[in-house]
Amino acid sequence: MKEEITDRQKEILNFIQDYVDFNGFPPTYREIAKQFNLASTFGVKRHIDALVKKGFLNNANNSSRTLSLVVNNNPIQKGPVVEIPVVGRVAAGQPILAQENIEGTFSIDKSFLGNHLQCFGLKVRGDSMINAGILEGDLVIIQPQKEAVNGEIIVALIGDDATMKKYVVEENKIFLVPENEKYKAIVIENDEDFSIIGKVIGVFRSYN
Amino acid sequence: MKEEITDRQKEILNFIQDYVDFNGFPPTYREIAKQFNLASTFGVKRHIDALVKKGFLNNANNSSRTLSLVVNNNPIQKGPVVEIPVVGRVAAGQPILAQENIEGTFSIDKSFLGNHLQCFGLKVRGDSMINAGILEGDLVIIQPQKEAVNGEIIVALIGDDATMKKYVVEENKIFLVPENEKYKAIVIENDEDFSIIGKVIGVFRSYN
DNA sequence: TGACATAGTGCTCATTTGTTCACTATATTG
DNA sequence: CAATATAGTGAACAAATGAGCACTATGTCA
Structure with missing residues (x-):
């Protein structure tokens, strides 16, 4: 079973999901920071890193806009x-x-x-x-x-x-x-x- | 009715669609260039601009990774x-x-x-x-x-x-x-x- | 044959975006 | 009360990514 995530992490996860549904592509760290009135992308990155570690997100390093949600231990993607x-x-x-x-x-x-x-x-x-x-x-x-x-x-x-x-x-x-x-x-x-x-x-x- | 697109444009559109389906986020110009063995992102940009103009794609200016397909005059509502x-x-x-x-x-x-x-x-x-x-x-x-x-x-x-x-x-x-x-x-x-x-x-x- | 369309290159630069450090503040726990 | 966890800042910098210019090559059309 996955580790628990904090309330803040859950808020961020939900925002990412809504953003993808609405836009067809995921948000950047700066867009997440703007949404939550955070001044520093490093604060966002800390949350993202925690969510990745806990198995709720995937992310590519050193690439822009590659956040993707993981559900039931699988990335959301089209199956057959x-x-x-x-x-x-x-x-x-x-x-x-x-x-x-x-x-x-x-x-x-x-x-x-x-x-x-x-x-x-x-x-x-x-x-x-x-x-x-x-x-x-x-x-x-x-x-x-x-x-x-x-x-x-x-x-x-x-x-x-x-x-x-x-x-x-x-x-x-x-x-x-x-x-x-x-x-x-x-x-x-x-x-x-x-x-x-x-x-x-x-x-x-x-x-x- | 939409303008016709060229064979090359169609190939690029299909690649973008497959990439989004597989990854959950769209490709960059450089990733498209790599796929088609193009040396220059400007060549890719020309095709993207044409597809946007013809109504097959949406793209945000001065942002990375924001290509999204348009179907029936609507962006494909991401329905994962x-x-x-x-x-x-x-x-x-x-x-x-x-x-x-x-x-x-x-x-x-x-x-x-x-x-x-x-x-x-x-x-x-x-x-x-x-x-x-x-x-x-x-x-x-x-x-x-x-x-x-x-x-x-x-x-x-x-x-x-x-x-x-x-x-x-x-x-x-x-x-x-x-x-x-x-x-x-x-x-x-x-x-x-x-x-x-x-x-x-x-x-x-x-x-x- | 020239104009035009399509497709591309090489390159530089601007902007966006991610990474990281050293720091502060608050809450929780042993 | 000290250690730890959570949440964040300010700032600088590296890397990724988009924008755009002047050019070439090929095919089509009038």
Whole structure:
């Protein structure tokens, strides 16, 4: 377990982290000194050296601007991750991954996706799937596909409306089955404007 | 639409991007020169200036190491991922993050964790929290803390047994409340061997 | 063929940034 | 009360890094 760091060291560490997040590059000693109203870069260097020694930072000697944070004994760096586009809404007629639909991206461990690399994220609206452990506000990962297998949770369009339900086929009829007693299954009539967008392959929830 | 960039400019842009991904901070002119076997930093500066002008890079004047990439007219919002250790079991008496407990790691978008960087993953065993959208087999992210707030979902030890429940305090009594009608709340008696490991800050589920 | 664009050199200098020393002040601990 | 730890200053200096000039070489285009 790492040594404890002092309150001042923690403040400096947090500042470095925020600075990197905001700027895309780390601060210099003088920038840290300015932030904490310190007159001497040597005072800053003492704190930095302590944080490096205690395993919270990396730093290159005799180079400018090379502070980098260490988390869980690893420098923060990209592992084998995939960046997934997060889509705001699914609508009829236009490509889901059209640029104007993309609200951001979400990075996730590549192993989590298996072979499904061409996928996208979608925020859950509504509570129709709570018995399947999918709550409002969750981020679901959708693998685009036009057909589904019985029992899969899918995102589909009925007319212009997007919906996420379990896909069930019985007696040659298609049912979109909610996992919440409050709602009834939707029966898809043959002539209905219905299309499958994709299936849910993952769920993410943050309690922050 | 942005102006076209030359092949050489594209090479330099890619190098900068890879360098930032790998190191957590951008290269200097001299490091770029070294990479491309250029003898003069002025040649590098000419390319950088062109990329800035064409909208592919940002750079601060008279500062070292401040190159940052611009994507979709926005600087790449540094979204580093964090590797979280995944713990196999939580047991009494030994440090949770002892090396022998760690089964692997899981990379996740740092923004997902907010300020909770020192955390770990835990596979869910049991179905006591299904009404809270947490199913058996899910991966939950635990922020270590020794005390909890009313209503938080926590991981705790009762004797040698680890459990995940909602933490509820009523009439000066502590209850560990399942979110499944099949189970009853656990009352924590004052002399009981009980300790809180941490709180749940995120949930991940894969359907692969 | 000349103008222009692209790509680079050699070099010097200005500025930024990191390193270090000897010192002070305050709090904690044995 | 002395030793130690933490936190800092003032200052000087070394090294890193950016800025910029006058030049050359090559390819493209009108």
